[in-house]
Amino acid sequence: MGHFFAIRLGRAALTIVLVVTFAFVVLRLSGDPALMILGPEAPPEVLAAFRKAWSLDDPIWAQYFDYFGAIAKGELGRSMRDGRPAIELVLERIPATLALTLPAFFFKVALGIPAGIYAALHRGSGIDRAVMMTAVAGFTVPSFVLALVLVLVFAVQLGWLPSGGQESWRHAILPIATLGLGGAAVLARFTRSAMLEVLGQPYIRTASAKGVSWRQVVTSHALPNAAIPTVTILGFMVGTLIAGAVVVESVFAWPGVGRLLVVAVANRDLAVVQCILLLVAMTMVTSNLVVDFLYGFLDPRLRAKGAHA
Amino acid sequence: MTDATLKDAKAFSSEVDSGSRKRNASKLESSLRRRISLAAIPVSVALAITWIIAMLLIAAFAEKIAPYGFTQLDLRNRLAAPGNAAHWLGTDELGRDVLSRLLVSIRISLLIAFGATAISALVGTTLGFLAAHFRGAIEQLVLMLTDFQASMPFLIMALAVLAFFGNSLPLLIALMGLFGWERYARIARGLAISANAQGYAAAVRQLGAAPSRIYLRHILPNIASTLIVSTTLVFPEVILMESGLSFLGLGVQPPMTSLGNMVGYGREYLTRAPWIMLAPATTIVVTTLAVSVIGDWLRDRLDPTLQ
Amino acid sequence: MSAPFVQVSAISRSYAMRSGMFGRSTVVHAVDGVSLSIPKGETLGLVGESGSGKSTTGRIVLGFEPSDSGEVRFDGKPMAPLGTAAWRAQRARMQMIFQDPLGALDRRLPVAAQIREPLDIHDLGMPAEREDRVRELLRAVELTPAHGARYPGALSGGQRQRIVLARALATKPDFLVCDEPVSALDVSIQAQVVNLLADLQAELSLTLLFISHDLRVVRQISNVVAVMYLGRIVEIGSADDLFARPEHPYTQALVSASPAPGRRSAGRIVLAGDPPNPAARPQGCTFHPRCPRAIARCASEVPALSSIGGNRQVACHLVTGAETRDAA
Numbered sequence: 001m002g003h004f005f006a007i008r009l010g011r012a013a014l015t016i017v018l019v020v021t022f023a024f025v026v027l028r029l030s031g032d033p034a035l036m037i038l039g040p041e042a043p044p045e046v047l048a049a050f051r052k053a054w055s056l057d058d059p060i061w062a063q064y065f066d067y068f069g070a071i072a073k074g075e076l077g078r079s080m081r082d083g084r085p086a087i088e089l090v091l092e093r094i095p096a097t098l099a100l101t102l103p104a105f106f107f108k109v110a111l112g113i114p115a116g117i118y119a120a121l122h123r124g125s126g127i128d129r130a131v132m133m134t135a136v137a138g139f140t141v142p143s144f145v146l147a148l149v150l151v152l153v154f155a156v157q158l159g160w161l162p163s164g165g166q167e168s169w170r171h172a173i174l175p176i177a178t179l180g181l182g183g184a185a186v187l188a189r190f191t192r193s194a195m196l197e198v199l200g201q202p203y204i205r206t207a208s209a210k211g212v213s214w215r216q217v218v219t220s221h222a223l224p225n226a227a228i229p230t231v232t233i234l235g236f237m238v239g240t241l242i243a244g245a246v247v248v249e250s251v252f253a254w255p256g257v258g259r260l261l262v263v264a265v266a267n268r269d270l271a272v273v274q275c276i277l278l279l280v281a282m283t284m285v286t287s288n289l290v291v292d293f294l295y296g297f298l299d300p301r302l303r304a305k306g307a308h309a
Numbered sequence: 310m311t312d313a314t315l316k317d318a319k320a321f322s323s324e325v326d327s328g329s330r331k332r333n334a335s336k337l338e339s340s341l342r343r344r345i346s347l348a349a350i351p352v353s354v355a356l357a358i359t360w361i362i363a364m365l366l367i368a369a370f371a372e373k374i375a376p377y378g379f380t381q382l383d384l385r386n387r388l389a390a391p392g393n394a395a396h397w398l399g400t401d402e403l404g405r406d407v408l409s410r411l412l413v414s415i416r417i418s419l420l421i422a423f424g425a426t427a428i429s430a431l432v433g434t435t436l437g438f439l440a441a442h443f444r445g446a447i448e449q450l451v452l453m454l455t456d457f458q459a460s461m462p463f464l465i466m467a468l469a470v471l472a473f474f475g476n477s478l479p480l481l482i483a484l485m486g487l488f489g490w491e492r493y494a495r496i497a498r499g500l501a502i503s504a505n506a507q508g509y510a511a512a513v514r515q516l517g518a519a520p521s522r523i524y525l526r527h528i529l530p531n532i533a534s535t536l537i538v539s540t541t542l543v544f545p546e547v548i549l550m551e552s553g554l555s556f557l558g559l560g561v562q563p564p565m566t567s568l569g570n571m572v573g574y575g576r577e578y579l580t581r582a583p584w585i586m587l588a589p590a591t592t593i594v595v596t597t598l599a600v601s602v603i604g605d606w607l608r609d610r611l612d613p614t615l616q
Numbered sequence: 617m618s619a620p621f622v623q624v625s626a627i628s629r630s631y632a633m634r635s636g637m638f639g640r641s642t643v644v645h646a647v648d649g650v651s652l653s654i655p656k657g658e659t660l661g662l663v664g665e666s667g668s669g670k671s672t673t674g675r676i677v678l679g680f681e682p683s684d685s686g687e688v689r690f691d692g693k694p695m696a697p698l699g700t701a702a703w704r705a706q707r708a709r710m711q712m713i714f715q716d717p718l719g720a721l722d723r724r725l726p727v728a729a730q731i732r733e734p735l736d737i738h739d740l741g742m743p744a745e746r747e748d749r750v751r752e753l754l755r756a757v758e759l760t761p762a763h764g765a766r767y768p769g770a771l772s773g774g775q776r777q778r779i780v781l782a783r784a785l786a787t788k789p790d791f792l793v794c795d796e797p798v799s800a801l802d803v804s805i806q807a808q809v810v811n812l813l814a815d816l817q818a819e820l821s822l823t824l825l826f827i828s829h830d831l832r833v834v835r836q837i838s839n840v841v842a843v844m845y846l847g848r849i850v851e852i853g854s855a856d857d858l859f860a861r862p863e864h865p866y867t868q869a870l871v872s873a874s875p876a877p878g879r880r881s882a883g884r885i886v887l888a889g890d891p892p893n894p895a896a897r898p899q900g901c902t903f904h905p906r907c908p909r910a911i912a913r914c915a916s917e918v919p920a921l922s923s924i925g926g927n928r929q930v931a932c933h934l935v936t937g938a939e940t941r942d943a944a
Binding site: 508509511512513515516517518519522527530531 | 678680703704705706707708711712714716719720721722723724725733734737738780783
């Protein structure tokens with residue numbers, strides 16, 4: 001069993017290494033990192049100190065290892081806009097983002113999973129078709145369009161809710177609704193197909209043929225098996241809690257990590273961008289790892305197939 | 310972020326299905342000719358195809374059919390409502406014709422989406438074939454990259470690249486071309502491995518054929534329909550991704566315009582002139598819907614195991 | 617007699633097979649010390665049940681799979697390493713006929729294009745001559761140019777196998793390995809294809825390795841027959857002699873199970889026990905758990921393949937020279 005987890009851990013470490021490598025390569029390709037990180041107005045002695053600190057005069061492979069070292073120590077550079085450490089800027093935005101993404105996550109789960117299960121159990125019914133149509137809409141309507149339509153209806157036309165800002169809880173309703181509706185549609189569609197797949201399996205037919213009640217077939221056979229793929233998609237959704245609201249935060253002028261990222265990209269504030277990139281990678285890898293472990297717990301067969309790519 | 314999670318959902322389910330897909334693929338390829346006949350096309354699919362053809366014609370002839378230049382100002386007719394004789398879809402706050410801008414935006418957005426989808430299919434299929442051919446370390450490297458690509462939110466990576474490199478249309482196309490390649494790589498690898506293990510590819514190899522002949526002349530045509538179905542999954546996502554970036558002001562840069570740009574721009578005038586944003590938003594939604602409808606239909610016809 | 621055209625010396629092949637959830641790996645000996653020789657223009661029939669290693673032997677002989685030990689010499693020279701340009705060039709001289717002709721053909725190309733393919737690959741003849749050669753090959757396998765324009769899906773099983781045969785013959789090879797070439801075909805078609813193969817062999821002086829589980833078919837075409845059981849050859853000899861007087865208990869069982877004119881089915885030997893499983897090979901003589909005549913020695917000692925006179929060789933502790941000839 002340890003084998004399975006060792007492989008997963010190794011793979012997670014590898015993903016982090018790849019992201020850091022990606023950041024390193026992109027940073028080096030884009031020009032002088034000292035100028036990039038510190039900005040063109042940085043005084044020459046600061047630039048020189050930075051070059052020395054980051055060993056920019058060393059051979060490229062030595063720089064590569066030093067880069068890892070710097071990141072491990074949390075030295076992610078300073079924002080060229082206000083000179084504060086990038087990591088601080090990013091961390092202080094996280095609560096605002098979570099204030100949107102966490103309620104949206106529960107909204108998605110509470111709405112999407114029951115809808116998907118219900119649709120699968122009543123395949124072909126009116127509700128099934130409604131769920132499927134909503135799910136298709138959830139895919140084809142981009143979140144910024146959905147956000148604007150919600151603003152148009154609830155803020156502009158009806159005047160019930162504010163269209164942007166972060167002054168009160170009422171300001172959070174529309175962004176949460178935007179995030180939640182789209183995600184619920186995806187989750188409903190996914191849960192439905194996972195359920196249908198399980199319901200088509202021979203062991204379900206066997207169980208019903210043995211005279212087990214349908215309610216019991218569903219609760220003790222179908223649901224646990226359909227849970228396995230659904231846990232994976234939930235894991236991905238947890239992974240996007242930090243950076244999953246880039247567009248929505250921008251539309252609603254919500255001061256979270258996503259909005260910070262958009263502003264940083266527009267200003268080419270590279271230290272901040274790099275910091276968010278690494279933070280997102282960490283979150284994704286951690287949640288993937290948790291999902292993998294949960295998977296191993298839910299489905300012991302997978303531990304044997306741990307080496308499967 | 311809805312788009313990112315959906316991509317992940319699909320990546321996951323395509324992995325789940327890869328086993329059965331491998332088995333079914335060769336059987337299904339041969340049914341391409343037989344199964345598609347005009348009589349069997351449902352109304353929704355016919356409408357979707359009509360819409361896509363219309364979009365392609367608009368993309369090809371945007372400048373010819375646009376009533377005005379897309380940057381042409383008409384300061385006496387600013388924020389004109391749709392439905393007037395001079396400007397069917399109204400004007401924006403500089404008096405630019407929304408219809409003309411929409412037509413040019415369709416051209417740019419489709420250009421990016423087609424270019425990116427082509428690059429992504431090419432890169433992914435090539436890597437998948439390399440993995441299938443060499444196995445061993447190269448295969449592990451490709452698999453590692455596909456895992457990496459599938460587990461990182463693409464929007465964040467794209468934003469990072471744009472931050473580091475600045476922006477230009479070729480870079481944007483190239484960047485979008487990195488979207489979704491992992492799906493082609495997985496499919497191409499899986500199908501090529503099963504083709505190599507038995508059947509026609511092994512037979513041709515046994516004849517003494519060089520790998521290039523086996524992969525390009527035999528395996529590629531045989532897996533093409535599965536790859537085409539994947540294209541219909543990637544293409545709408547590329548449109549959504551590009552319009553998202555452009556909406557944020559980080560994609561296509563003014564004075565050029567794209568569908569996402571127009572929505573982003575129209576957002577400022579949401580209260581006074583919602584038509585500026587509604588026309589391109591509707592176009593995005595209907596186009597992605599049309600490609601998805603066609604894709605679903607093709608998938609049912611060609612390869613029911615793909616999600 | 618001159619040196620054999622195809623000389624196979626003590627080839628072996630084993631695979632590591634992972635089983636169970638803890639990834640224990642068992643070694644499967646698919647082929648274990650097989651030696652064969654085929655003179656030019658003759659046919660060697662290789663007989664055995666599924667899992668006997670006969671197909672793996674065929675693939676190794678053709679250089680399609682490496683051998684763990686031993687070697688294969690073709691026309692006096694060792695086989696080129698798999699996948700190299702020299703290996704690819706060598707394919708023009710040796711070809712394979714597959715069990716499943718539909719699987720061996722590309723369903724998206726007209727069959728004429730596929731018959732032509734080896735000529736394109738090995739760059740034989742001018743392009744115009746290649747078209748003529750394709751027509752000639754279609755005639756040789758008793759098909760018409762009209763068949764050539766069709767796709768594999770539009771041909772019958774027998775016709776497809778003829779196409780595979782035509783493709784294999786396109787480069788005028790000297791050596792063909794036929795792996796169960798007719799077992800997927802209707803019985804009535806089988807004879808036609810085998811006869812065609814025999815005619816072509818005589819006409820083109822082809823050397824054949826003919827692999828089959830079907831004794832009737834093997835008997836029809838082979839000069840020499842080798843019987844394989846769980847990776848080893850248990851008996852080898854001239855076709856007529858071997859079928860008339862099988863010596864190894866396994867060969868006897870096979871021959872008795874195969875219907876033949878003028879012989880009643882009353883004398884049929886029915887083998888007990890499980891069918892052979894290469895992942896769990898018994899100690900000693902691999903056949904002993906199913907052998908009706910097994911003695912204690914069979915369970916511990918592997919019998920060597922030894923000559924019992926003529927060109928007959930048998931690997932059985934109970935069969936040694938003239939003494940056991942009567943016992944049969």
